[in-house]
Amino acid sequence: EVNFDPKEHQHLRYNPLRDSWVLVSAHRMKRPWAGQVEKPPEEHIPRYDQRNPLCPRNTRANGEVNPDYESTYIFENDFPALQPNAPGPGSDQHPLFQCKAARGVCKVMCFHPWSDVTLPLMKKEEVVKVIDKWADIVEELGATYPWVQIFENKGAMMGCSNPHPHCQVWASNFVPNEPALSDRCQRAYYEKHGEPLLLQYAKQEAGKQERVVVETSDWLAVVPYWATWPYQTLLLPRRHILRINDLTTEEREGLADIMKRLLTKYDNLFEVSFPYSMGWHGAPTGPHLKEDNSHWQLHAHYYPPLLRSATVKKFMVGYEMLAQEQRDLTPEQAAEKLRNLPEKHYKTRET
Amino acid sequence: EVNFDPKEHQHLRYNPLRDSWVLVSAHRMKRPWAGQVEKPPEEHIPRYDQRNPLCPRNTRANGEVNPDYESTYIFENDFPALQPNAPGPGSDQHPLFQCKAARGVCKVMCFHPWSDVTLPLMKKEEVVKVIDKWADIVEELGATYPWVQIFENKGAMMGCSNPHPHCQVWASNFVPNEPALSDRCQRAYYEKHGEPLLLQYAKQEAGKQERVVVETSDWLAVVPYWATWPYQTLLLPRRHILRINDLTTEEREGLADIMKRLLTKYDNLFEVSFPYSMGWHGAPTGPHLKEDNSHWQLHAHYYPPLLRSATVKKFMVGYEMLAQEQRDLTPEQAAEKLRNLPEKHYKTRET
Ligand SMILES: O=P(O)(O)O[C@H]1O[C@H](CO)[C@@H](O)[C@H](O)[C@H]1O
Numbered sequence: 001e002v003n004f005d006p007k008e009h010q011h012l013r014y015n016p017l018r019d020s021w022v023l024v025s026a027h028r029m030k031r032p033w034a035g036q037v038e039k040p041p042e043e044h045i046p047r048y049d050q051r052n053p054l055c056p057r058n059t060r061a062n063g064e065v066n067p068d069y070e071s072t073y074i075f076e077n078d079f080p081a082l083q084p085n086a087p088g089p090g091s092d093q094h095p096l097f098q099c100k101a102a103r104g105v106c107k108v109m110c111f112h113p114w115s116d117v118t119l120p121l122m123k124k125e126e127v128v129k130v131i132d133k134w135a136d137i138v139e140e141l142g143a144t145y146p147w148v149q150i151f152e153n154k155g156a157m158m159g160c161s162n163p164h165p166h167c168q169v170w171a172s173n174f175v176p177n178e179p180a181l182s183d184r185c186q187r188a189y190y191e192k193h194g195e196p197l198l199l200q201y202a203k204q205e206a207g208k209q210e211r212v213v214v215e216t217s218d219w220l221a222v223v224p225y226w227a228t229w230p231y232q233t234l235l236l237p238r239r240h241i242l243r244i245n246d247l248t249t250e251e252r253e254g255l256a257d258i259m260k261r262l263l264t265k266y267d268n269l270f271e272v273s274f275p276y277s278m279g280w281h282g283a284p285t286g287p288h289l290k291e292d293n294s295h296w297q298l299h300a301h302y303y304p305p306l307l308r309s310a311t312v313k314k315f316m317v318g319y320e321m322l323a324q325e326q327r328d329l330t331p332e333q334a335a336e337k338l339r340n341l342p343e344k345h346y347k348t349r350e351t
Numbered sequence: 352e353v354n355f356d357p358k359e360h361q362h363l364r365y366n367p368l369r370d371s372w373v374l375v376s377a378h379r380m381k382r383p384w385a386g387q388v389e390k391p392p393e394e395h396i397p398r399y400d401q402r403n404p405l406c407p408r409n410t411r412a413n414g415e416v417n418p419d420y421e422s423t424y425i426f427e428n429d430f431p432a433l434q435p436n437a438p439g440p441g442s443d444q445h446p447l448f449q450c451k452a453a454r455g456v457c458k459v460m461c462f463h464p465w466s467d468v469t470l471p472l473m474k475k476e477e478v479v480k481v482i483d484k485w486a487d488i489v490e491e492l493g494a495t496y497p498w499v500q501i502f503e504n505k506g507a508m509m510g511c512s513n514p515h516p517h518c519q520v521w522a523s524n525f526v527p528n529e530p531a532l533s534d535r536c537q538r539a540y541y542e543k544h545g546e547p548l549l550l551q552y553a554k555q556e557a558g559k560q561e562r563v564v565v566e567t568s569d570w571l572a573v574v575p576y577w578a579t580w581p582y583q584t585l586l587l588p589r590r591h592i593l594r595i596n597d598l599t600t601e602e603r604e605g606l607a608d609i610m611k612r613l614l615t616k617y618d619n620l621f622e623v624s625f626p627y628s629m630g631w632h633g634a635p636t637g638p639h640l641k642e643d644n645s646h647w648q649l650h651a652h653y654y655p656p657l658l659r660s661a662t663v664k665k666f667m668v669g670y671e672m673l674a675q676e677q678r679d680l681t682p683e684q685a686a687e688k689l690r691n692l693p694e695k696h697y698k699t700r701e702t
């Protein structure tokens with residue numbers, strides 16, 4: 001009888017935030033890779049480029065001129081996927097041809113006036129400014145919109161078409177699929193166990209330590225037990241917090257600190273500006289502000305695609321799209337790798 | 352008052368197979384693209400390459416030698432994500448750290464002895480042989496396994512690491528997330544409306560015609576009303592059929608015909624060997640063979656990533672991963688484009 005070893009024996013792990021399973025087949029990493037190799041990201045980005053619509057003082061697609069901003073800067077997306085006043089379809093519909101109105105706003109937020117920095121290379125105070133702006137925009141748009149999605153696509157590999165450090169904010173008159181699912185899962189857990197799912201989870205992970213990447217007194221970054229992307233992480237507060245605008249000054253400083261440390265490790269992993277998509281999930285807003293949302297816990301997801309090197313990513317394709325997500329190393333292996341990396345950024349190291 | 356125009360006004364559409372919504376923002380196609388450009392696929396692939404482990408007579412990673420096969424050829428994946436005898440984890444588990452045994456087999460199926468052909472360029476009789484083999488393998492592995500996933504990753508962009516025409520078959524001791532969700536949705540629809548969801552849907556689409564790409568007396572290929580990928584299609588039989596091995600000889604010939612026509616249009620769209628991931632969903636097998644699965648209807652999903660040209664794909668990233676899928680042209684626009692393309696393959700056209 002062979003004993004079960006998660007690094008050798010494929011198994012399924014349960015994702016309690018999505019009520020679904022992930023296939024972990026760590027032994028697949030042994031297979032050689034002869035497939036597509038990505039272009040490594042551009043390493044020499046000019047601090048200021050007069051053709052870049054995200055830089056201070058430049059003119060954007062719609063003719064507007066950016067101010068000479070010195071910290072963060074937020075403006076309406078010139079090609080928004082959501083607009084505030086779109087007319088809606090009629091309501092008489094066949095069950096297989098259902099359509100609904102979608103309204104909202106899309107904003108772009110620059111993190112810094114310089115194009116050649118990223119969050120891990122920015123000063124801690126500068127990252128705090130980004131967090132403050134995130135909190136402000138959730139407060140502002142969340143006053144009426146039920147969902148405010150803050151997300152960052154970093155790197156050309158993740159569909160980002162501009163190297164200037166920035167994120168996006170899309171607010172909508174509906175709670176989208178992913179947070180709606182997460183809401184249902186967190187609510188069911190809370191009803192059954194009397195404690196918020198992610199608060200309980202953070203405590204467990206802080207105790208176990210094996211999937212922790214970095215921690216501070218207020219925050220924890222872990223490769224979740226159910227991670228699907230190779231080096232996926234989940235950023236969690238230790239205290240029960242519903243929304244990003246509920247963070248105290250101290251917690252914002254702690255968040256800036258843990259973000260810088262986590263993202264430095266990411267960059268150091270393959271010594272490349274690490275591509276990812278990330279985003280915040282917190283309790284729904286607008287009409288939901290008046291409801292009891294005790295089952296919610298604020299958190300950020302980081303989904304980075306790289307698997308083997310700076311140029312070989314994980315493809316979520318055939319089996320993953322049609323059947324089930326599959327990963328090629330265990331979350332514990334990924335966490336260990338990240339945990340052991342230096343916290344000094346490779347670009348600032350003396351040579 | 353402006354009237355609702357799906358090409359101009361963003362809206363949500365309901366996917367009844369996944370019980371979720373897609374954001375359609377067709378006006379986003381107007382935005383210029385300055386982001387990542389993909390390498391076009393290699394157009395000159397040798398018919399036989401002695402280093403390619405998928406070609407006849409060659410030796411594979413595990414030392415086995417391929418026969419001098421003349422039609423299809425199936426063998427065990429040398430780096431399988433699922434193995435038949437992996438030991439399972441213990442059963443005493445915390446609700447946030449749930450793990451299950453996963454067992455199965457992974458096979459690779461070559462479509463043809465030549466590396467320089469693809470399904471649309473193969474003879475109709477040769478494609479029928481592929482369909483027969485699909486039916487055989489579902490019959491064989493489905494005798495015991497609850498799920499047999501046939502899927503094809505085509506093109507380097509879709510993580511395919513070998514240009515030789517082939518697909519994969521992964522059979523598992525569990526019904527994976529995607530078919531499990533589709534099963535629940537089809538069952539609920541059947542219970543409510545007394546007719547299989549996809550049988551009803553095919554009838555509706557055949558009547559409406561606006562999303563039909565190609566049709567034969569037995570089959571229909573449509574861009575589904577809820578398509579998420581730009582040129583996604585759904586291949587449906589007109590008769591109620593549970594599994595691919597239930598197809599008659601005539602239906603297999605019709606399927607070879609419609610597949611060749613659909614895939615020729617795909618290749619003709621940007622005059623490139625069109626990348627995609629595709630796969631079959633039919634009623635579950637193994638222990639489920641004895642159950643009533645009348646709510647099921649056999650179908651294939653095609654998920655192609657290209658959006659604007661042979662080198663610019665749709666990125667399913669930040670908003671899509673964290674909130675909701677979003678598309679940049681309407682399914683009707685995509686269907687019309689595909690429908691109007693010639694059915695003669697660009698590579699066989701006289702110049
Ligand atoms: O088995 P292959 O073709 O080497 O691998 C490909 O398909 C698999 C199943 O969709 C994916 O898990 C891999 O990421 C992809 O590269």
Ligand SMILES: O=P(O)(O)O[C@H]1O[C@H](CO)[C@@H](O)[C@H](O)[C@H]1O
Nearest residue numbers: 159665666667668669670671677
């Ligand atoms: O708005 P951007 O950055 O141009 O676009 C990027 O992010 C969007 C939101 O995730 C995606 O829909 C696009 O496919 C991607 O290219």
